[in-house]
Amino acid sequence: MLYTIEDIRRAVDAVPLEISPNGIIARGELLGKGRAVDYTVHLGWDLLIANLCDRSWGTFNMSLLRHIRKLQQSGVDVTSILETAQLEDNHWNWLNKSLSYKTDCYKWFFLVAENYPQAACLVYHPKNSVAGPSNIFYIEYIAAAPWNRENALNERIFKGAGAKLLNHVIIYAKDNLKLDPGFSLHSLPKAIQFYEKIGMTAFPKYDKEGLKFFEWVVPPNELGGQIYENP
Template structure:
């Protein structure tokens, strides 16, 4: 019997949305609207968490877009609102991606708090650095839950979940995957400023489909790699 993605999604929707403690590789606290909240970092392929990303993140974005349309109906200019809204990844379907990206070269990470996914990241490894010698990892997808981003609907629930998850990914890649301390990615247009801010370097020759290519490599690791390559 062959199951479709819709069949799998319906089965997951009928399952209690209780995230398993299995796969937890780290714990910490987040600063939230109502004080400190515990979070966990989950490693590995997880259909339930991916489906929760689709359900909960998608529901918030629908509510957000309805609110923006309501503002438009009231005669408010929504062009600046849409320009600042971080909806470029609204079409992403995390369950589809989880079913598609499988194998030892792909690793999934989820940041969970209050029994909901607050951020997600998929990386590919190893990836040759374009800056220096050695292998790093490549971020296929990374995103924070939409309620953790600036929006006109409500104050952000948690701040900094994307960078916090990325820090854990970098540490895992270095300590467990034994890669150089660095990563590359193709940035969504509205995320370019963030990657420039954290010191990533653009390499236009690797841009694709309107997405700018960035790479960051720890300066100490880069110097060590170049030294090893040129004894």
């Protein structure tokens, strides 16, 4: 019997909403709205968390789009709001991606706080560096929860969730996957400024489908520390 993605989603929805402590590889604190909240980083293929990304992030994005539509209907010029809205990954289906990327060359990472995924990242390894003879990792997908980004609906709940998760991925890749310091990715247009800010190097030769290619090139005398957190 063949199961559709909706069959799988209904089965996952029927499971009690309790994120397992299995697979926790790191802990820390997120800051936001004058408070500190504990977080955990989970390693591994997890359909429950992936589905929760789709459900909770999708609900927020729908609320944001309805809010923008109401502003427009009331006569507000929403051009600047749409330009700053970070909705380029709104179509990403994390559960579907989980079903497509589950071999050992892919690693899933989720940053969880208050029983919700605050950021998610999928990496491929090993990946040849374009800057030198190194084996690094490639980020297939990375995103912070939409309520942790600048948006027209609410003040960001937590700041730096995506950057914190990426720091833990960097550490894991060096210590556990024995990869050389560094990583590469193709950036969504509205994320370009962030990757430039943290010092990644653009290699236009490897751009594809309107996505700019970056690599985080680590100087030989550095073992690979942390990236800068998004303020």
